[in-house]
Amino acid sequence: MGTRVAIAGASGYAGGELLRLLVAHPEFELGAVTAHSQAGAPVTSVHPHLATLAGRNFDAATPAALGDADLVFLALPHGESAAVAASLPAHVKVVDLGADHRLTDAAAWTAYYGGEHAGAWTYGLPELPGQREKIAAATHVAATGCYVVASTLALRPLIDAGLADPADVVIVAASGTSGAGRTAKAHLMGSEVMGDVSAYKVGAHQHTPEIKQATGATSLCFTPVLAPLPRGILSTVTARPLRPGLSSDEVRQALQAAYADEPFVHVLPEGRWPRTASTFGTNSAHLQATVDLDAGRITAVAAIDNLGKGAAGQAVQCANLMLGLPETTGLAINGVAP
Numbered sequence: 001m002g003t004r005v006a007i008a009g010a011s012g013y014a015g016g017e018l019l020r021l022l023v024a025h026p027e028f029e030l031g032a033v034t035a036h037s038q039a040g041a042p043v044t045s046v047h048p049h050l051a052t053l054a055g056r057n058f059d060a061a062t063p064a065a066l067g068d069a070d071l072v073f074l075a076l077p078h079g080e081s082a083a084v085a086a087s088l089p090a091h092v093k094v095v096d097l098g099a100d101h102r103l104t105d106a107a108a109w110t111a112y113y114g115g116e117h118a119g120a121w122t123y124g125l126p127e128l129p130g131q132r133e134k135i136a137a138a139t140h141v142a143a144t145g146c147y148v149v150a151s152t153l154a155l156r157p158l159i160d161a162g163l164a165d166p167a168d169v170v171i172v173a174a175s176g177t178s179g180a181g182r183t184a185k186a187h188l189m190g191s192e193v194m195g196d197v198s199a200y201k202v203g204a205h206q207h208t209p210e211i212k213q214a215t216g217a218t219s220l221c222f223t224p225v226l227a228p229l230p231r232g233i234l235s236t237v238t239a240r241p242l243r244p245g246l247s248s249d250e251v252r253q254a255l256q257a258a259y260a261d262e263p264f265v266h267v268l269p270e271g272r273w274p275r276t277a278s279t280f281g282t283n284s285a286h287l288q289a290t291v292d293l294d295a296g297r298i299t300a301v302a303a304i305d306n307l308g309k310g311a312a313g314q315a316v317q318c319a320n321l322m323l324g325l326p327e328t329t330g331l332a333i334n335g336v337a338p
């Protein structure tokens with residue numbers, strides 16, 4: 001018998017990607033897969049690509065159904081996780097894909113999400129220094145925000161190495177439409193998003209405090225961009241170099257040193273820049289960096305799949321650690337092409 005895992009919010013985009021990963025995971029046995037408005041509906045009516053789940057229906061989200069698992073993934077709208085987590089037996093481990101337990105600063109939560117902060121859990125980005133061990137020892141983990149994963153993997157080693165000025169960071173990041181969720185507004189679907197690229201929540205995006213928390217940046221100008229893709233995030237991070245004459249080689253070497261032993265983070269060969277298509281359906285992040293000599297700025301670019309390393313893949317990576325399994329179990333490193 002494998003470890004029993006359940007999903008709350010299995011009818012959403014993140015929940016659907018979790019389902020896809022969990023049914024193929026060699027150590028997991030699927031427990032309850034709960035939905036809200038779709039409770040009782042066939043799983044394949046919402047996720048027709050999950051053919052092996054034909055005949056299975058979404059469960060109602062009761063504490064008894066979810067509490068029967070060893071580990072529960074919460075893929076619920078922001079603000080819904082704390083109550084569900086509190087209803088579970090104490091021995092059940094939890095990985096939350098939502099934002100509720102990511103921020104350590106309660107005032108930042110209230111400013112960007114509104115309402116009262118539910119409290120911080122262990123932060124679920126294993127590639128941060130020392131974080132893998134904390135995740136492995138944790139019972140409750142808050143998986144990171146999608147833009148935050150890409151931006152942090154590109155920026156954090158450069159701040160840690162003393163190469164990038166944490167007080168002068170600019171990030172422009174494009175996301176595919178699935179980042180907004182399945183229950184997203186009509187303008188994110190179909191004809192209105194095709195052939196269009198647009199900035200949104202300019203200077204006011206809720207991932208701004210989380211990127212600062214995860215990277216150590218103290219001043220950040222973050223502009224998210226909606227791109228006509230189903231999946232993918234491409235984050236372009238620029239920062240002022242802290243050392244005159246800093247070379248591209250030094251910047252690349254800082255990334256290479258930080259990720260030399262990381263199975264999912266790939267610093268590309270010099271001159272090749274990340275593309276979201278290469279990470280589609282994977283838990284990988286592709287990175288590249290240089291120094292823009294004309295502008296006098298470091299430029300680092302990261303690509304991920306927002307539903308992979310940005311959500312469900314990252315959550316499974318954390319669950320593997322929490323359950324003492326090899327971290328890569330059930331997760332893809334290589335993508336699909338063309």
Ligand SMILES: NC(=O)C1=CN([C@@H]2O[C@H](COP(=O)(O)OP(=O)(O)OC[C@H]3O[C@@H](n4cnc5c(N)ncnc54)[C@H](OP(=O)(O)O)[C@@H]3O)[C@@H](O)[C@H]2O)C=CC1
Nearest residue numbers: 009011012013014035036037038075098179181182183311
């Ligand atoms: N999409 C992404 O790229 C990423 C998403 N996340 C996070 O994952 C979580 C889910 O996101 P996503 O899958 O995109 O969202 P979706 O809108 O696609 O799915 C939301 C899920 O929550 C359920 N739900 C809706 N309202 C309620 C409610 N009031 N109470 C309980 N359940 C409810 C829905 O059920 P039903 O459909 O049956 O009504 C559905 O299963 C969010 O916290 C999001 O921030 C994290 C990283 C990236």
Ligand SMILES: CC(=O)N[C@@H](CCC(=O)OP(=O)(O)O)C(=O)O
Nearest residue numbers: 098099145146175176177179180
């Ligand atoms: C394209 C799009 O709209 N994206 C969403 C992603 C944020 C989100 O809710 O995801 P996290 O769980 O990663 O915080 C947004 O910008 O609000």
